[in-house]
Amino acid sequence: MEKENRFKLFMPPRLSAGQVSAGRSQGFNRCSDDDFKLPFDVWSRGEITDSDTISQQVKLCSEVDEENPETMNELFSKLYKEAEKIKQWKLTVETELNQKERKLQENRKIIEAQNKAIQELQFENGKLHLKLEDEICENKDLLKEAAASRHLCNLLKETYTRFTEKTSKYEQEKEATIQLYEELHSNVERMTVAFEELCVQAENDRLEMSFKLKEEAEKVDKFEKECRLEVSQKEKQIPALTIQRDEKDDVIKDIKAQLQTSQNKIADLMEAKLHNEEMLKESQVSKEHLRVELEEAKISLQKAEVAQKNLETEFQTTVKTLIQVTGEKEEQEEECKKMKALLAALTEEFETSVANLKSLLQEEQNRLKKSEDDSKLLTLELQNKSAELEEMTKVKCDKEVQLEELSETLKEFHGLKAQLTSTAEKEQDYLKQLVTLKTDLEQEALKNEQLTVYLSKLSLEKEQTAQEKNAVAAELKKLQEQQEDSKKKEDNTKQLVENLEEANSQLRNELESLKEKMAKTGEEMKSTLDEREENMNNLKKQVENKTKCMEELQQENKVLKKKITTESKKSNTYEGKVNKLQLEMENINKQHKEEVDIYKKDIETRKVNENKLREEVEKMRLLCDETAMIQRETDARCQHKITEMVALMEKHKNEYDKLVEEKDAELKVYKMKQQKQISSERALENELSCLKKELSSLKEQLKAEMEEKENFVKEHSGSMIPESEKKHKSIVSEEEMFKNLYKDYPQASQLHSTAPKKSPAPCSVKSPGSALKLKTMRRMREAGWTALSKMDRKRKIKDAVKLFA
């Protein structure tokens, strides 16, 4: 190409190739790289270079005329050299082209072989695919069978487990049955053994019974023999017994006779009893006579009683004396009562004084409490402090008065203390007198006791006489018992009784006199002794009492002295306290005044603060009211808005629901569209496969047409080898052109690059896309043919240029 361009340069002889070629060789060198790839561009550049050369030729024509002819020869030689070089270059290029064409053919063959191999592989792939599907089906079937077998295995396992459970149960039951069998066997054996034993025992029993029967028979026989012997013996004994019986009958008769005699005797005795009873009655009559005599004795006794009464009169005299003494005692008691009354009055006076004092103390306490309350009120009440201060001063005066009164009361206390001591002393004297009177009363009581003792003694004597009477009655009874012996004894006894009674009376009198005397003497002695003892006791008691009183008085003196000292101390303490209280009161007054001033200032400040706070409170209330109103308004607004929003929402709910439904429908539509697109894609794929087939057919057609073209070119001229080559080139370029054109349609490029395949899936499906594809194919064909036509035109132009050049 360089040399062709150089030919173009050197075609006009006017040019000076030196400067021009140097300048253009660079451009040509640039073009050398793109020889075979872009024939259009080359030819286009060739046209451009022609224009450039023409322009440069015009420029150089003017410059070349100036050069020498020597250079022309050199140029011609260089031209010849370069022509030769060009020819050599042509040859080399042609050889290279041939080689390359061979390589291309070889590559095409290789491609065809590879395509065939690919087809075979695709066939095999299809077969393998079928096999795989079959195997997949078989595997699925196997899986199903395996699942079924697994299910069966599971069932078998379940049945196995059940069987094992049942076998275990069977085994348990078998063991139980074996045990039962064994037990039964053992029981049966025991039964057999027992039965055998029973047989043996039965035999033994039978034998024993037989032996026993025999023995008993023998015994019976023996017993019979013995009985017979005894019968014979008893028969022999019978006459002897009859003789004895007769004898006994005789004895019985004698006894009966004796009984009769005894009965007669009993009757005689009964008569005697009756006689005796009559005698008893007579004795009883005598008893009555004796009783009368006893009554006479009683009369005598009554006389004695009269004597006793005399004694009693004497007792009465003594009683009178006692009464006198009691009267004296009563007088003394009256005096004592008077003294008691006086003492009571004094005690009452003391109690009243004590009550008064207590009341005064209570009043003082109350006053103190009041004063304390007043002081508290002072501390609490700030507003009336001035009046309260005055009141305090008044209270002070009152307190001073009270203090004076307290001092007076203290003085009174001292006087009262003295009075109390005097009254105590008086009470002590009166107590002494009471003690003496008590001793006298005790003495008289003792006397009374003595008299009672005497009376008891007399009663005892009476009882003794009664007892003697009883004894006499017993003696009388004894005499009555002796009446059976003789009546004389009764008379004698009477006489004796009379004598005895006389003696008894005399003795009684004597005894009574003696007893009286003895009693009197004893009484006198006892009285004297008692009096002496009483005197002694009284004296001792008086001494003891006096000593006790002295001790008590001393103790009381000590106690009173202590009380006095304590009270004096208390009074001193009270005075000190009063002084302290006065000082405290003064201090408190000062403090109160200071506090009053402070509190007044505080009150003023607090009032100011209160006013400020009240103003602020009013402001805050107003603000609160305003805020409340605002809140209410806002709440109302919010509620209105909320209601409006709710209404809007409710209104829009339907719209939103509709929108939602529409969107759902759209989603469904989009899904349907997607599904349709997927189906369309699948259909497109199917159509692509169909197109592949068509392309293969088209390729075959193209080959056929190319062959026709080649044949047509061969028919026209043999020199058009380069044209055929060019057509080959053009075929190659067509392929390249198709590739360039089909860049926009990659699917078609694939179809163009690959050989037609035998697609396993039949492209029986026809869709509207197939029409589009056909249209595209037609466009591509037309573009290719137009390109070819353009190429033909360009070649023709170039050939023409060459020819004309």
Added chain:
Amino acid sequence: MAESESQEGNDYNRGRMVENIKTDMEELLEEMEKLTVRAAWMAYSYTAIQSNADLSNAMQHSEDAFLMCKEQMEKKWQEVLLESRREREKKE
């Protein structure tokens, strides 16, 4: 490609399943053998228990003994009584 991968996984799982099935089947066979052994032993034990004539023999022996006892008890007491009566008659 995804299908091939899933197929490969299924193949792996299938292999595992096949192996598991083989092992399970072997275990089941063993268990079934054991079960058959147990069933045979059960049948043998049944027959052994049923064929065991000890109880029946023992029962028969017991029955025989019982009957013998009865007979003895019934007869011999009567005999004893008769003998006793005879002896009495003889004595008289």
